[in-house]
Amino acid sequence: MMQVIQAIDQIRQLVRQWRQSGETVGFVPTMGNLHQGHLSLVKEAQHRADRVIVSIFVNPTQFGPKEDFSNYPRTEREDQEKLGQLQVDVVFLPDKDEVYFPDATTKINVAGLSDNYCGASRAGHFSGVATVVCKLFNIVKPDLAVFGQKDFQQLRVIQRMVRDLNIPVTIAAMPTFRESDGLAMSSRNSYLTPEQRVAAPALYLSLVAAKTAILSNDFEYSQIEQQQINSLMQNGFHPEYFAICRSLDLQPATNTDTDLVILTAAKLGETRLIDNIEFSKKS
Ligand code: AMP
Numbered sequence: 001m002m003q004v005i006q007a008i009d010q011i012r013q014l015v016r017q018w019r020q021s022g023e024t025v026g027f028v029p030t031m032g033n034l035h036q037g038h039l040s041l042v043k044e045a046q047h048r049a050d051r052v053i054v055s056i057f058v059n060p061t062q063f064g065p066k067e068d069f070s071n072y073p074r075t076e077r078e079d080q081e082k083l084g085q086l087q088v089d090v091v092f093l094p095d096k097d098e099v100y101f102p103d104a105t106t107k108i109n110v111a112g113l114s115d116n117y118c119g120a121s122r123a124g125h126f127s128g129v130a131t132v133v134c135k136l137f138n139i140v141k142p143d144l145a146v147f148g149q150k151d152f153q154q155l156r157v158i159q160r161m162v163r164d165l166n167i168p169v170t171i172a173a174m175p176t177f178r179e180s181d182g183l184a185m186s187s188r189n190s191y192l193t194p195e196q197r198v199a200a201p202a203l204y205l206s207l208v209a210a211k212t213a214i215l216s217n218d219f220e221y222s223q224i225e226q227q228q229i230n231s232l233m234q235n236g237f238h239p240e241y242f243a244i245c246r247s248l249d250l251q252p253a254t255n256t257d258t259d260l261v262i263l264t265a266a267k268l269g270e271t272r273l274i275d276n277i278e279f280s281k282k283s
Helices: 008-020 036-048 076-085 125-140 149-164 187-191 194-199 202-215 221-234
Strands: 003-005 025-030 051-056 090-092 144-148 170-174 238-246 259-268 271-280
Touching: 003 008, 008 025, 008 051, 008 090, 008 125, 025 036, 025 125, 036 051, 036 144, 036 170, 051 076, 051 125, 076 090, 125 149, 144 149, 149 170, 149 259, 149 271, 187 271, 202 221, 202 238, 202 259, 202 271, 221 238, 221 259
Parallel strands: 003 090, 025 051, 025 144, 051 090, 144 170
Antiparallel strands: 238 259, 259 271
């Protein structure tokens, strides 16, 4: 039976019991409104660990003042049903007043990696993410935590934090789960109007087109970026960035780099969508 737990102490006690009987613990942090992308992370955690905890916490500190914290889709009942069907051990629903001390002053800043791309337009976002993930790791103490490549910059920020701070957890990454037309699954897709939903897959198609150009030996990266920004605008998007990067450290890629990721964010109306594609130039 899946347990629904809110109290931090109760999580700690349960994990201590599991540990004492030699069981490993997998952890999937989420903000809820679960879709198949989230569930693929949960299944991976179940495959790799004896026990699995999924947290659902819409983290206030990673939203900017003009962002969608209060409107973010909250679907607790459906989420619990999905996790129950997968027979996860625990759904952890921490209370924000227990997570955050009102006079807390400690924050994690993964400098450099957090500054560009999504970090440039969302000031403080990655610090909010890194801080809450670190806190959740300290509460749950998992052996393994699973993240999605959908949020590629977030994944790199967390991997760097875990390395830099010697946090004893293995980070696993799962590929982006997509709708059949290529649109990356996201809780924010529910904000799209029917017309915008039809236009939305153009974001992924722009990544595929840039990847194809690079693999057919087009070395003019800034030109490729500009072409795709233009094409997104023609499709009704307001692009924020479209960047060909080195996969490992997200620095702008040069022609000699082989392991690449293309990151993009664009608005369709009021809805901000992000996507990326990772690939290697090595044959
Ligand atoms: P969120 O609830 O959106 O904060 O996401 C929780 C976790 O699910 C993060 O590790 C995300 O990267 C991951 N995730 C979100 N969407 C997808 C997707 N379409 N495919 C794979 N993982 C995803």
